[in-house]
Amino acid sequence: MSKTTRYSGDEMWKNNVEKIQNSELFTLTYGSVVSQLCRDFNNNYQEVNQQLDRMGYNIGMRLIEEFLAKTGAQRCQTFKETAEMISKVGFKIFLNIQPTVTNWTQDGKTFSLVLNENPLADFVELPMGPDNRICRDLWYSQVLCGVLRGALQMVQLDVDVWFVKDVLRGDDQTELRLRLNKFLKDEVPAGED
Amino acid sequence: MTLHSFYIFDRHCRCVYSREYTQGSDGGSTNRSNESDTAKLMFGMLYSLKNIASKLGDKEARNNLKSLSTGKFRLHLFETATGLRFVIVSDPAIDNLQSVLWELYSNYYVRNVAQNALSPVDFACDELLANPKFVSETDRFLSSLPVFR
Amino acid sequence: MKVYSCLILNKAGGLIYQNNVNPGLNSLSSNDFLVLAGTLHGVHAIASKIKPIPSQAKDDIGVTNTHNTNTNLIATGKSQNANSNQSGLQTIETDFFNLYIFQTLTGLKFVIVTSPNPVVHNLQPMNDFKSISRGELQKQYDSTVKLFRQLYLLFSDFVMKDPFYSLDMPVKSSLFDMRVKELLV
Numbered sequence: 001m002s003k004t005t006r007y008s009g010d011e012m013w014k015n016n017v018e019k020i021q022n023s024e025l026f027t028l029t030y031g032s033v034v035s036q037l038c039r040d041f042n043n044n045y046q047e048v049n050q051q052l053d054r055m056g057y058n059i060g061m062r063l064i065e066e067f068l069a070k071t072g073a074q075r076c077q078t079f080k081e082t083a084e085m086i087s088k089v090g091f092k093i094f095l096n097i098q099p100t101v102t103n104w105t106q107d108g109k110t111f112s113l114v115l116n117e118n119p120l121a122d123f124v125e126l127p128m129g130p131d132n133r134i135c136r137d138l139w140y141s142q143v144l145c146g147v148l149r150g151a152l153q154m155v156q157l158d159v160d161v162w163f164v165k166d167v168l169r170g171d172d173q174t175e176l177r178l179r180l181n182k183f184l185k186d187e188v189p190a191g192e193d
Numbered sequence: 194m195t196l197h198s199f200y201i202f203d204r205h206c207r208c209v210y211s212r213e214y215t216q217g218s219d220g221g222s223t224n225r226s227n228e229s230d231t232a233k234l235m236f237g238m239l240y241s242l243k244n245i246a247s248k249l250g251d252k253e254a255r256n257n258l259k260s261l262s263t264g265k266f267r268l269h270l271f272e273t274a275t276g277l278r279f280v281i282v283s284d285p286a287i288d289n290l291q292s293v294l295w296e297l298y299s300n301y302y303v304r305n306v307a308q309n310a311l312s313p314v315d316f317a318c319d320e321l322l323a324n325p326k327f328v329s330e331t332d333r334f335l336s337s338l339p340v341f342r
Numbered sequence: 343m344k345v346y347s348c349l350i351l352n353k354a355g356g357l358i359y360q361n362n363v364n365p366g367l368n369s370l371s372s373n374d375f376l377v378l379a380g381t382l383h384g385v386h387a388i389a390s391k392i393k394p395i396p397s398q399a400k401d402d403i404g405v406t407n408t409h410n411t412n413t414n415l416i417a418t419g420k421s422q423n424a425n426s427n428q429s430g431l432q433t434i435e436t437d438f439f440n441l442y443i444f445q446t447l448t449g450l451k452f453v454i455v456t457s458p459n460p461v462v463h464n465l466q467p468m469n470d471f472k473s474i475s476r477g478e479l480q481k482q483y484d485s486t487v488k489l490f491r492q493l494y495l496l497f498s499d500f501v502m503k504d505p506f507y508s509l510d511m512p513v514k515s516s517l518f519d520m521r522v523k524e525l526l527v
Binding site: 197198230231234235237238241242244245246248249250251252254255256257258259260261262263264265266268282285286287288289290292293338339340 | 367368370374378381382384385388389390391392393394395427428429430431432433434435436437438439441455474475476477478479480
């Protein structure tokens, strides 16, 4: 399919040209990254989590431009609006899933995203060894936290993102939590309303 | 109101005339915002953009900056060879007021100011263009335009 | 409408990309373009601070506009206009060129220099005040917005996805150059 169809169409997710027919290659690639990191850091899972987060951060800083270019989204007025954009548009375009937004705190600054499916972790099972450290320490999809953090930072939102539950660890659902630390007002580009 | 205000800057970079048109009964202010930040910033913008226009334009012919716009307003500029700058601020929808600015200069300014022996043409540092005939005639001209609403 | 050149500025106002796709403008040195970019960045910000309309109390319209864009986006799934430049300098019209400035939420500015609008700017002053046109320049602006969207998509692909590109640095990708030329010529 020619590249021009991708740019002329209006509906963003309908035009995602699947150049690679098999999306499982993506799952395999991510899996090999995680397992290689575990080997490289000698099973120091805290370090692996940090690395995954850092990788995600770099990805997020770049991915935001594609998100903005494809969707034309404008600045959200409230953090609730941001949560909607992330779950209904962001995750839909890039991973074709739609997580649910729940567990808002009273001040409206923290919420949870519950992923009903996780393409990164298809077919994955954490080894249940005798010491069970991997189940306690590793967050397999930590890269997602980094991506969200990096992307939101580029649109002047300082957030913390972390995993709370993961089905790979035996929990009932996969849940991550986002907290808004502050809105970087000084870095907002001039000329917006 | 689609025409919001009218400014004249002289060749010494001073705002010698400022006229604002508002909906109220007083019809707007005259010469009240000559020293305002708006006038100064406006002049600065026009000066910088004029430099850009002449740098990017043709080497021989003079490239005149005609208008600039933001989402909220459009600024129309006409500059004479004597260094006078006539500026009108309007709604962004209005495309071209060059003819209006030319008329303001060639007709109203030349007759009431340049050809008026008792009116200064080179304004001293605290002098403004407050010639009542100029003000009333330009007001009448601008409000008679179909674009002025 | 011919596009003469395209510039991209990072959020600090530094020039990161410049491409003269069609001849027609004075050829400037790269230093001149750097200065030009810095000036435009500054003037763009100043324009948003000027309030030349005395009776303007319409600041909240902008807020509802962005909210509407986002709800439209979620409801229909259709892409919206990615330009967030509302109160900053948008366009400049001169005898020999028109210049358009588009800004993204991340602070990136896309500057597109095109040939002037023939309908609006004839060089002879007319005496006819009844036929002052309205909306012609807006039409040209709207068609340039489409170009901006394509450019932004190309940028998010060929520049952002290049692992060897550091953010906010000058763009040295020949793939991107090729695509831009293809788009704008």
